[in-house]
Amino acid sequence: MPWGILAPDTVVSQRRQQNLGLAAAVRHFNDRAVPGIGGMWFPMPILWSVLAISIAEELGVPALPVGNAVEARVMLEVIAGPQDRRVRGARKMQGLKDSSFHNLRRRGTYVVQPIRMAMVQPLVALGFVQGSRYGAFRIHSAGRELLELNAMKEPRRLLGAWAHGRQPHGLKEALTVLSPVGAVPEAVRKLILARLLDGNDPGSTRRRALARLGTGPSSAHLDQETALAGLAPDHWSDLRAGAAFMDLRDAALSVLDQLEQHLLKLRDDNQPVRLSEAEAAEVAAEPLKQLRDLATAKGALVDQGNEETSRRFIAEIRNLSDQQLIQRLAARDSTVIFQCEGRIVLGPAAGELRGSSETQDENRPPQDEAFAPQLFRLHNLHCLVTELSGKVNPGSRDAG
Known part of the structure; x- marks a missing residue:
């Protein structure tokens, strides 16, 4: 860009x-x-947004700055590593020392166009949230199901504590689980893949037909x-x-x-x-x-x-x-x-x-x-389905 x-x-x-x-x-x-995937081509941003919106509900605040803060926090763990298409903020947050929720939620701390901006449509279309604007999103049925998975419970607890101003023991490990360059936990992958392809609605039908092609058109x-x-x-x-x-x-x-x-x-x-x-x-x-x-x-x-x-x-x-x-x-x-x-x-x-x-x-x-x-x-759908099937995302193969 x-x-x-x-x-x-x-x-x-x-x-x-x-x-x-x-x-x-x-x-x-x-x-x-x-239909329904916005700009999404890898699945990890779904996790960040569902966690952020859940935390925003707990705090009683709009979800947008919380979404920015959570995304910025996971990026801070990887911006010093190899260049990768899934990573943002390396220049903007270079040398940033204050990784508190209070600081990262502030306007201007993170990038102008965070990944969450591409997630508005898929979050709603796949049933993870309700609402029309990110700032007013509320957790919906698939979002609750995601948060109840064992793989998500500890990241939710630790990020929630961080959002309350603490630096809980184990936060680094939780952020590793949520890394943009990391592997999505298997149970989470299966849930997102099911929401993407297994429905009977017209959007799911079209996505499923394309996924079955393997490549093309x-x-x-x-x-x-x-x-x-x-x-x-x-x-x-x-x-x-x-x-x-x-x-x-x-x-x-x-x-x-x-x-x-x-x-x-x-x-x-x-x-x-x-x-x-x-x-x-x-x-x-x-x-x-x-x-x-x-x-x-x-x-x-x-x-x-x-x-x-x-x-x-x-x-x-x-x-x-x-x-x-x-x-x-x-x-x-x-x-x-x-x-x-x-x-x-x-x-x-x-x-x-x-x-x-x-x-x-x-x-x-x-x-x-x-x-x-x-x-x-x-191609974005192909990248997404490939990763959700447990394989290497073809969109990340030139990373680094």
Whole structure:
């Protein structure tokens, strides 16, 4: 994930949340592809959040700062070790001496984007909590079942004592059990796996069908009309629509990238850093053509997804002139490229590296070509199910 001029764990850059006003469509297609898992790709954060929410209930305080504190505390035990995608806060908490609950719950002590932010959807969807906002979550049936497992009782007792201001004997050992780079206890693994795959609801059905594939679907698979064995036709249609939409979004970003690079060169050459709409359409002629060709080839797939935001986006690509489309893309962006008084100019975030509005790149597993990269949850689910089955999480194999 890109960041501004401060330390990466301190502030999130304006850029590159370059979502073109399409965030609702991105969420829709990701959730139709792999329902209910948010940004989760390894299971340990479920444990941290359930423990934190239970402690927050005991203390009678909102769960959000408790969630931050618990996550920060487990990270403190491992940030001095090898680099790992599951670890956050190494820069932010470097040299931190005060590991008390009171200190770690304070705003600004831990990272701006903790892992718990990716856990809101799975905590609710898998039945571990009730509520719509992390700060107001309450333990639900699966959460109570988790806390009653023998493997969780001692960590809950010791973290509870820590939250009350004590430093109980055995806390270090409990934190080892909860380590982001450690193995989830077997009974806990089995419970989470059951909640993920064994239900009769539509979300469980889709997750279970994907898990049974073992690998895939890949981008090549999703170019085919015929569904892979075991996947329902409506699920296949949603997967294809989602991949097609993400391709179109990326092609639109390529148009803006072309304009940005041209304007940055003008700036470097001490030339006026602006383009008329006609000039911009000429500069971006090739990526514009590629965008329109892609809309012709895949627009019908996106339409079949029956999602309003994406259908409006497709209509703009199909119906607007080149100059109008440049104008519309600039209006959708306004972070890297925007329109000012009829001119196309650089936005405040121009020149920065792009990140992802969906998940932090430095903390997400490396892609595997066996899984369509347009829908990152496909590989995330594979990583999650693999670890919950007692094997090495493939997303962590390059750690260190």
